[in-house]
Amino acid sequence: MNETTADDANTVPDGAGLSSVEEFAAALSELRTAAGRPTLVALERRTGVSKTVLSDAFAGRRLPTERTVEAIASVLDADVAEWTRRRRELEESLRPQAVVGAGAPAYPVVRRRSALLAAAGAFVLGVVGTAGVVAALPDEVPDASGRGAPAAATALVTPMESPAEILVEVGTDPATTPCVDDAKVVASVTRARDTQLQIVYSNACQAAWARVTRYDDEAAGNAVGASIFRQIAPDASDRQDTHEPDAQGAYTTLIVRPTSATRVCAVGYITLDGEKIDLGDQICV
Template structure:
């Protein structure tokens, strides 16, 4: 069945939730219990998705669409496009994401992986637009408004309130690498997302570091098993002239694959 949602220009988590409710209503408005059994998603997660309390993960979005007989590509592509300026995902551990029941939550928007060929339905390639690399220059002009320390989980700080993606690059094996920066905190963290559908049994890793001192003690790194997405702890930017870079890698069948090019800002 085709995706019945008519308007692709979703701008907020609330509007995305409205689109999900429209999909649910167009298919008989089943109870959360019935939908939970069919989609394999908990009632709590479904409720949060439909009311707009939290941005649902890619897995949840696709599971909902499949439960209604839709392929989910349009919803997934719109989710990705809206997440380009997102703050880091939150997770129980602060840095990693769960295994098969992964819930990727972005504070300010929505992201979906490379390789989903959506957008043609609306005459616009949402997937390509979301994958397009972008780098914005953020200049530190005054003292940090929020004092944080290296190694702090950004999800446990107020840094997420003004966080923006300042560098983003689609890499090999349907992988996306990003640097997220908080001007209020003068701090950054890196995030890696894999969309090859091969997270189970493999790992993803990312690091963020000062360009002039890539192996210094303030380098922040994370490795997550069976995860589609992961992010590092905070790296405080010591000055406006400090260039920060991030790199990443993933494993595939026991082989470690380094991403082609670090990104910097």
């Protein structure tokens, strides 16, 4: 009986393309097995990708984003460039299937969040190593360094008042939805200890999420957190919270605006040597 080694899982012969999400998931699972089959909890901590997203990736429920594949390959000591190439080729082969119609899913593949990155600037989206580099969206994004131009004051973009084109559920990870395709940073402020609090909004989904990033080089041993909620009901059941230890940043899951007039607000915090530091007044859009 032949045993699969890490080298075997990392090496892909020329022309050995994968034709389905299920095959890609099986290949990822082989890579995980070759690395000693780390638990989802361990992988979540090392990659900054949620257990739900990781589970979906290994089970073949959907094609993982490029950021997720990069994170998995990196922590499992695989060839990142090769694995992302395989993912891109598979996504290209599946693209003709993305037909909206009776019985056909509108988005069979989760798209990359390049549009979000372009709108949001260089925001590190995956926890890497003990220093912890951000989560949120996010994710599906190659690791980046630096934050681009700091937002010295609140920057607002008024969301268009139109009905949602894409229906999503409250509490969904934006990384697993097409909301990231048109996402924009609609509120951004710089706060205490060189931190940044933002609201990211998708007009197509009529949904938003909050994210917080710290730039004080104190991520190790500390935590970051953020919350997003309706202004008129800050403690309602649709409030979304996140708390990430050992991370430079974090983002919440989705809150959906029930009407175009609904205002959503966000708050954030960091910890430093066990002390929680709130990042000032809420920001709203």
